[in-house]
Each structure stands twice: as C-alpha cells, then as structure tokens.
Amino acid sequence: MVNIKLTIQYDGTSYCGWQKQKNGNSIQEEIERAIKLITGERVNLIGSGRTDSGVHAKGQVANFLTDSNIPVDRFKFALNSKLPRDISIIDSRRVDEKFHSRFDAIRKRYQYIIYNKKIRNPLYRNFAYHVPYFLNYKEMEEATKYFLGSHDFSSFMASNSNVKTTIRTIYTFTIKRTGDLIIFSIEGNGFLYNMVRIIIGTLVEIGSGKLKSDSIPYIIHSKNREAAGYTAPPEGLYLEKVFY
Template identity: 55%
Template sequence: MRNIKLIMEYDGTSYSGFQSQENALGIQGVLEKAIESVTGEKIKLIGSGRTDKGVHALAQVANFFTESSIPAERFVYAINSNLPDDIKIKHSEEVDANFHSRFSARKKRYRYIVYNGKIERPLYRNFSYHISKKLDVEEIRKSLPYFIGTHDFKSFMGPKTKFKDTIRTIYSIELEQNGEFLEFIIEGNNFLRHMVRIIVGTLIFVGIGKIKKEDLQDIINGKDRSLAGITAHPEGLFLEKVYYD
C-alpha cells in the first residue's frame, strides 16, 4: 500500500466542516468520493484536523492509502478533475507509511481576518468577520503577549470538546493591519475546539473596551468559558499551514 499526502485549499462556506457527517455535507466526504473515482478503491481520508462549518483552509493536509499505480504527483490533477470549484488539491506526493497527517503534525498556523469598517463589504462577507465599531488596535496589540506560552486554555474552549487535556502552547500571535482589515496570525502546537475564534473574540472585546487587557491573565487562570469574550464568526478563520518534521 502506498501512502499519499495531499495539501488542499478550500472555501468552507457551503460545507458543514472538514469532517464527514451523516446528515450534512463535509469536505472530507467530497474528497473521498473524488479519490474513489480516480482509484476505484474505498478510501478513508485522514485529515490533519477538523475545521468547523464555514471555516476555510489555505493548506489543509490529509493522507490516504492506496494500491493505485498512478504517479504520486499526478494525483493532484486526477483528483481535481472530480472536485467542485471550491475545493482543490494544491500538491500530492508519496510519503513514508508511518506518516499520519494528524499525529505527525508538530504545529499549526491559523489566520483570522477582521474587517473593521462601518459598512459591510459584500465581496468579503464570507472571508472576514465584520466589526463596525471602531477597535482600539494598539490596546489589542498590547494584549497579545498574554496568550503566548503554555497555558490551560479551558476558558477558550468551545462546547462539545472531547479533549480532556486543555493545556496548549501558543508559540506566537501577531496582528497585521492593512487599512480597515486586521489579520491575527496564531501558531501553536495544537488547538481546542473554537480556541482561535474565542481568543480573537476576546481580543475584539479588548478592542471595544468590554474586557481590560489587565484582566486577561485572570481569564486564563479562571478556566471558565464565561469569563472570555465571544466566539468570533467562522468565516474569518483560515487554516494557513501545518508543520511537520
């Protein structure tokens, strides 16, 4: 059996998330069907992690096992010919049999885009979170260091989280501003359900004065979801990169 690694990009607007679900359309199921059309085999696609409904990916990673003799680099073209316009494979290669897109991952980078303008931009409505109230960007910047390091992020965990261990490490968190667009770039070893969106939602609360940056340490230490800010909308979130050794 050959182990094929895929790197893909997708617009998550029309999907229930990456993971296959019985009563909803998941990106994983669409990909498995496309791969099966190419190989003639029943395929189980292994993703680097789940992305929620409406969340996008610039470089999601997945792998599958096959007995197909198709050259590894040709899978990208063969699979894409069976995919809709909002899901495409960017790269395909054969990897070691021990490679696992989820368990072999060392860290991930997410990008979250906020549009901070008075009037919503129709062309960006599916790819950014619109906040019409003016944000204090400098106050948000001063808040970023509180999240860096190894912490118990239970206060930033969404419902229905299956992880018992809520300790995670954030290696870096940056804020880039381009006019009315704010982009949060977060790298960590792993993330809890909704963790990035709740961190961004909390920073938005700092930016509008609902939370003081001096209270962030107490929010982290409190391990209580009710202490943190909102869960920012999914459309602003992009899985940007998955790192491997």
C-alpha cells in the same frame, strides 16, 4: 500500499465542515469521492484536524493509503478535475507508510481576518468577520502577548469539549492592519475546540473597550469559559499551515 499526503485549500462556506456528517456535505467526503472516481478505491482520508462549517483552509493536510499506480505528483491534477471549484489539492506526495496527518502534526498556524468598517463589504462577506465599530488596535496588540507560551486554555474552549489535556503552547501571535482589514496569525502546538475563535472574540471585546488587555492572565487562570469573550464567527478563520 502507498501513503499519499495531500495539501488542500478550500472555501468552507458551502460545507458542514471538514469532517463527514450525516446531514450536509463535508470536504472530507468530497475528496474521498474524487479519490474513488480516479482510483476506484474507497479510502479513509485522515485530516490533520476538523474545521467547522464556514471555516476556510489555505493549507489543510490529509493522507490516505492506496494501491493505485497513478504517479503521485499527478494525483493533485487528477483529483482537481473531479473536485468542485471550492476545493483544490495544491500538493500530492508520497510519504512514509507510518505518516499520520493528525498524530504527526507538531504545529499549526491559523489566520483570522476582520473587516473593520462601518458598512459591510459584499466581497468579504464569506471571507472576513465584519466588525462595524471602532477597535483599539494597540489594546488588542497588547493583549496578544499574554497568550504566548504554555497555558491551560480551558477558558478558551467550547464548553462541551472532551480532551485529555487542555494545556497548549502558543509560539507566535501577530496582528497586522492593512487598509480596513485586521489580520491575526497564531501558531501553536495544537488548538482546543473553537480556541482561535474564542480568542478572537475576546480580543474584539478588548478592542471595543469591554475588557482590558491585562485581563487576559486572569481569564486564563479562571479556567472558566464564561470569563472569556464570545466565539467569533467562522467566516474569518483560515487553517493556514500544518507543520510536521
């Protein structure tokens, strides 16, 4: 048995998300189908974590065990020839048989892109969140620093989640403006369900003046989902990199 690690990019627009589901096409399923086509094996593809419908990836990671003797660096080309055009394997390599994409991930980086202009841009419609009103960049930048470090992020978790601990550590959180785009980059040891999107929704409420940047510590302390902002939509979110 060989353990193969894949690095994957996808446009999540047409999928129900990473994870297999009864209704709707998943990215996991598409890749398992492609693996079956080239190896004849029905494998269980383990992803580093789920992404929701409409969320994209520039560097999702997954692994699977195989008996196939296809040279491992050829796997990416073989799989790409069987995959739809909105999914691409950018790297395939052999890893230790104990490697597990989810359990061994020590850090993840997400990107979130806002298109900040009065009128929508059709070229970004599936790839950035359109915010048509003025956003105070300075205030949002000011707010990012409160997220750094280890905190109980219950306020920034979808309310129906079920996890052992809600404490997470954020290492970096940057914001950059280029033209009409505002690009956030956030790196942490892990993220709760919808955490990035709720953080962004909260920052947009800060940028629009509904909340103050220094309210973040209170929102964190409240451990109350209601205290934070809304959940920003999926189309602006990218899983950029998983670290091991």
